[in-house]
Amino acid sequence: MKYVIGVDSGGTHIVGQALTDTGKVLFETQSGPGNILLDEPGTYRNLTTILTTIFENMPQADCQHVLIGIAGVETTGNATEVANYFTKKFEVKVDVISDAQLALLNGLEGEDGTLVIAGTGSVVYGRQNKKMMRYGGWGFLLGDTGSAYKITAEAMINALKAHDLNQANSLIEPLINWLNATNIKQAVQKYYQLNRKDVASLAAKIAELAEEGDQTAQRILIEQATALAGEVLGLIKQYQAPIPERIAFSGSVLVHNDFYRETLLQQINHVYPEIKGHVVSTNNGRGAIFWEEWQ
Amino acid sequence: MKYVIGVDSGGTHIVGQALTDTGKVLFETQSGPGNILLDEPGTYRNLTTILTTIFENMPQADCQHVLIGIAGVETTGNATEVANYFTKKFEVKVDVISDAQLALLNGLEGEDGTLVIAGTGSVVYGRQNKKMMRYGGWGFLLGDTGSAYKITAEAMINALKAHDLNQANSLIEPLINWLNATNIKQAVQKYYQLNRKDVASLAAKIAELAEEGDQTAQRILIEQATALAGEVLGLIKQYQAPIPERIAFSGSVLVHNDFYRETLLQQINHVYPEIKGHVVSTNNGRGAIFWEEWQ
Missing domain, CATH: 3.30.420.40 (ATPase, nucleotide binding domain)
Incomplete structure (x- = not known):
């Protein structure tokens, strides 16, 4: 075969x-x-x-x-x-491209369009008329908008703010527990000892809280999805008319969190109602089968 | 003597x-x-x-x-x-307190009031009726609002956003130069190699641009001063009436940047017109002369 x-x-x-x-x-x-x-x-x-x-x-x-x-x-x-x-x-015959181009090829199945990746980090790619574009993706200190890392960081920041204001906050206790700490100050110390992947892994737990109805967790997911939508819209703005209608979602946050993904798509559809979302859960190696369509 | x-x-x-x-x-x-x-x-x-x-x-x-x-x-x-x-x-006779309490004692000269520190990092302390309070100060990943570190980070984020949108931005070229890079992508790589103090040291250069009339630099300083004012107001909210009228400013950003400090004080005075600012540029060891007033 x-x-x-x-x-x-x-x-x-x-x-x-x-x-x-x-x-x-x-x-x-x-x-x-x-x-x-x-x-x-x-x-x-x-x-x-x-x-x-x-x-x-x-x-x-x-x-x-x-x-x-x-x-x-x-x-x-x-x-x-x-x-x-x-x-x-x-x-x-071997061809070599960047891993980002391979992700784009797989996510868009050889068509023109937009690829949003939100896993540990985040980045937005676009392709139109054989030209590749990029928005964001500047890493955890300067970018990673809407990523798992940022969701956890924002949850911590939110909890710390409530702590500083002596206000109740439903995230404080869970965060202390997840970080194996006994109080919020120790939770911060533990947070600084984690690597980025470990920080990001807590985002799934925040998503669970949101699913169980926790409004603070829901608000953080909505804020991050909205911020990421802002980056997607920033990229789309640079397409020539007619804009590609395909948008592919990749990375753990977008693949596993339906609420988050739908919030993101709604924000985009608010400006561009014709854009249609696709979830990409295959390994990007699959991009190889679409290679001919890009030539 | x-x-x-x-x-x-x-x-x-x-x-x-x-x-x-x-x-x-x-x-x-x-x-x-x-x-x-x-x-x-x-x-x-x-x-x-x-x-x-x-x-x-x-x-x-x-x-x-x-x-x-x-x-x-x-x-x-x-x-x-x-x-x-x-x-x-x-x-x-030796007494030992925390370095934060010593800063408070020096900054407030033994009186009740608020101490805002914005150097490499940032934190807000308060003291009323022998009780010490704290707001923020959760470090560069979770706090440091309005600090030199944050001013540089926000300048980078601002420049990168403009770059991603193909928009002109007066900070892009200076940042590339200060980071000894040849383009924005390399500037990001260099940024990630810096330690926090080196990142923070660029804030003085951003302040210089603001003084020379650069509106983007000015806007970043105003945004950070406003965010820090939010933290100060969060702390003041927790005082009992009548609130202490003294506010002391410490740390390189607040001591050296008049525009920044005045913006911060204006935001606070907008809510509490009676609050008066003092700049603290002495070493905190001077707090020792006010020790009796706290007993």
Whole structure:
């Protein structure tokens, strides 16, 4: 059976998939990190492991194309070089793009449109007439609007403000408990010891509280979804008419939190009623099956 | 000449001063860090150095009182123990309070009132009827409203938003230059490599731009001063009537930036016209001369 290979090479790990032309995953393998800006030899090594493993399990002659999306490759600027290296090494046509472009290709299924990612961090991408755009995504200190990290941070800030004002707040006790603290001051100390992923993981618990009817938690989700909608609208403003109607939602916050996603879409539809949302929960390696549509 | 000793024992260094009853500094010495929560033996050691040095230079018999304000002592809870240790060791009456209380004592000159500190970070303290209050001060991830750190961060966020919207922004070029970068993306990378103090140090440059008439810089300063005023008003709300009319301003942002400080005071006076501002630029060791007024 003919197949293509899609490889998502990111900062924490690499996922390689062999896929049919309808996106069915025939084989999948993972390896260590693959940010080429942070570790070029390591990325070459790990990508070699990925492709070698796939070709040990799938007939190499049936592979029609390999598409690799690599974190950091926009900055290093050596996509062509990497593609040539693997094309020669494995005797199969390899193309290399950035991991963001691969996410866009997968999220939009080869069409023009907008991709909103809100997981630990957040970023908004757009594509129109073969041109890629980006809004936000400046990291936890300068951006990450509407991300899981920001949801937790805003919950903490909200609880601390209530504490400072001697006001009741339904988030104070849960946050103290989640952070294994005995009081709010200790909760702050514990918060500063967490890494970004651990901070972000608390957002799911805040979403649970919101689902159970906690109005403070709901308000924080609405505020963050609204702020993220502002960034999406900022990107859409830069499209030429007619604007692409497709918007794809990716990342844990948008995939798992229906209330949050619907709030975000409502804010966008308020300005652009014709825009339609799609949830992306597949690995971005699947972007490989849409490669032809972008050529 | 009779004198008192005031010692400000903080996270980066300790300053010890011998002072006349009008606050004239007769002798001053510095030593290494003195946060007792982070390093108890080191703090004992460095405080011993401070007092030994002073008594090598000033007649010990003329010393009437020693007041030490120590960072972290609220959490460790051993102020009395530390005071007893040094009272016995140097045969002079020693009292120990927190560095925040010492700042309050110095800033308010022994009266009731509010102390706003905005340097690298920010915090608002209040004192009324022997009771101390606090608002904010939850650090750079959860607080530091109106601080130098926040002014720089907001300038970056503002510039990045304009960049994302393809809009002109007068802060983009200066920020790129100050961060020794060649473009905005690299400026963000450099920003993430800075420590908090280095980030905060850029606030003075933003203040210079504001003074030269840059409206974006002015707006950022106004926004941060307004946000900090919100915290001050949050603290004042908790006073009992009649509210203390004194407000003291401390920290580099409030001491050096007249425009910022006046904006802050205007916002407060808008609600409480009777409140009067004072700038505190003395070392907090001077708080020692007001100790009797708090007893």
